Amino acid sequence: MARTHADLRIVLDRTPGTPLHVQLAGALRAMMRAGALPAGERLPSSRVFAADLGVSRTVVTEAYQQLYAEGWLEGRHGSGTYVAEIGPHPATDGLATGAGLGAGGKKEGPIGRGEARRRGLVDLRPGGSWVGDYDVAAWKRAWRAAGEHGPGDDPDPRGLPVLRALLCEHLRRARGVVAGPENVVVTRGTGNGLDLVAALLATGRRAGVEDPGYARARGIFAARGAETVPCPVDDDGIVVDGLPDDLAVLYTTPAHQYPLGGRLPIARRERLLEWARRTGAFIVEDDYDAEFRYDVAPLPALYGLDPARVILLGTLSKTLSPDPGIGWIVAAPETADRIAALRGALVDRTSVPVQHAMATLLERGDLDRHLRRMRLEYARRRALVVEILGDRVTGDTAGLHVMVPVARERLGPLAEAALARGVLVDDTRRHTLGEHDNHGLVLGYATATVQDLRRGCAVLAALLADGHG
Ligand SMILES: Cc1ncc(COP(=O)(O)O)c(C=O)c1O
Numbered sequence: 001m002a003r004t005h006a007d008l009r010i011v012l013d014r015t016p017g018t019p020l021h022v023q024l025a026g027a028l029r030a031m032m033r034a035g036a037l038p039a040g041e042r043l044p045s046s047r048v049f050a051a052d053l054g055v056s057r058t059v060v061t062e063a064y065q066q067l068y069a070e071g072w073l074e075g076r077h078g079s080g081t082y083v084a085e086i087g088p089h090p091a092t093d094g095l096a097t098g099a100g101l102g103a104g105g106k107k108e109g110p111i112g113r114g115e116a117r118r119r120g121l122v123d124l125r126p127g128g129s130w131v132g133d134y135d136v137a138a139w140k141r142a143w144r145a146a147g148e149h150g151p152g153d154d155p156d157p158r159g160l161p162v163l164r165a166l167l168c169e170h171l172r173r174a175r176g177v178v179a180g181p182e183n184v185v186v187t188r189g190t191g192n193g194l195d196l197v198a199a200l201l202a203t204g205r206r207a208g209v210e211d212p213g214y215a216r217a218r219g220i221f222a223a224r225g226a227e228t229v230p231c232p233v234d235d236d237g238i239v240v241d242g243l244p245d246d247l248a249v250l251y252t253t254p255a256h257q258y259p260l261g262g263r264l265p266i267a268r269r270e271r272l273l274e275w276a277r278r279t280g281a282f283i284v285e286d287d288y289d290a291e292f293r294y295d296v297a298p299l300p301a302l303y304g305l306d307p308a309r310v311i312l313l314g315t316l317s318k319t320l321s322p323d324p325g326i327g328w329i330v331a332a333p334e335t336a337d338r339i340a341a342l343r344g345a346l347v348d349r350t351s352v353p354v355q356h357a358m359a360t361l362l363e364r365g366d367l368d369r370h371l372r373r374m375r376l377e378y379a380r381r382r383a384l385v386v387e388i389l390g391d392r393v394t395g396d397t398a399g400l401h402v403m404v405p406v407a408r409e410r411l412g413p414l415a416e417a418a419l420a421r422g423v424l425v426d427d428t429r430r431h432t433l434g435e436h437d438n439h440g441l442v443l444g445y446a447t448a449t450v451q452d453l454r455r456g457c458a459v460l461a462a463l464l465a466d467g468h469g
Pocket of ligand 1: 192
């Protein structure tokens with residue numbers, strides 16, 4: 001049974017000031033944070049709640065929408081609005097490595113990668129890269145080279161010209177992108193790039209996000225005051241027909257839809273760009289793991305089809321490691337100019353010594369060599385996952401994660417059973433904004449050792465065979 005407003009004891013202040021939906025969202029957020037509204041609790045329907053509170057239904061739907069966008073609430077097919085199961089502080093923690101469960105099955109905050117290791121857990125959550133095998137000599141050489149440059153006093157918000165030129169060369173070879181240094185802003189990673197784009201283009205406006213889609217993208221738009229709009233995806237990626245006409249931006253992952261794994265076919269790419277040109281929306285292309293493809297060569301980045309409408313976000317987080325904090329935005333020169341100006345205003349920048357080190361890795365071909373080694377490493381790991389989990393696996397032709405479709409209501413018990421056996425998994429609930437039928441486990445195979453990966457997959461295969469999936 002859903003609670004009623006009387007149970008929730010919410011009092012709204014009707015004198016002019018803070019809008020009622022903001023007050024209502026704030027009151028519900030505070031109750032969820034305090035645990036007074038625990039995960040799994042069903043909230044009243046907007047109609048009943050509005051009547052109880054004596055406000056219009058829009059007040060309740062707007063408050064719910066905001067809390068959905070922040071990750072506090074989740075919808076269940078045909079059955080209402082529930083408090084999401086994502087730990088005590090989803091607005092921030094849910095953006096980290098995924099909420100987890102305590103050893104006894106008790107809910108607590110997300111378990112960090114370091115903590116997972118200390119607790120001897122097999123971490124099959126996506127998001128990281130394999131950092132256990134890198135060229136030590138090349139790495140040290142890069143930092144020595146960075147040390148040759150003394151401290152400066154005027155960092156360029158666009159990034160070092162030499163690194164921008166090298167990135168253009170890398171993007172041309174790896175992603176078929178034709179761009180010059182004037183198109184590039186060197187960021188600290190995709191998160192930083194998306195935050196800048198959101199602040200520039202989406203504050204107070206509507207931002208489309210894939211659903212299911214990258215939870216952090218949704219969180220960043222919400223934190224920048226955008227209204228996030230769930231846009232359906234299917235096995236091929238974002239569904240273009242039916243996209244709203246009033247989006248300021250649309251965030252998408254055409255090379256490898258996150259998390260389902262589809263690759264956007266060329267005909268749909270063309271239709272997507274037609275939609276963007278017709279509506280004036282910007283497309284934000286998150287090209288996070290496009291360097292890793294195991295079947296056919298990757299399609300060139302969407303950016304190349306319309307550099308005026310597409311803003312490409314890239315990162316070294318997958319190709320090398322999230323540790324240095326290096327990524328890039330590629331955009332039309334006027335958009336790059338506006339982003340650089342905004343960066344200046346926000347006093348936001350990318351560490352110059354880190355940029356020097358990364359420039360050396362690129363210049364000497366060390367990054368390319370690393371990439372070639374990692375392609376083999378990940379292809380081996382992906383084959384192992386498929387060998388153990390068989391045809392339950394989908395979305396496995398690219399990237400560093402796969403999907404295992406599982407009905408939504410089974411995900412919680414399955415994740416708990418896996419954790420009880422020492423295996424940490426992530427699933428689509430965290431990456432969901434509205435309602436869809438594409439639920440399942442999202443398994444990353446990059447960060448665990450091969451031995452742990454084998455062990456973790458075997459545990460999951462046994463659980464699934466026992467009817468947990
Ligand atoms: C969809 C997606 N985009 C981007 C990234 C990388 O983000 P960043 O460069 O901020 O580390 C990830 C990492 O997990 C991701 O899953």
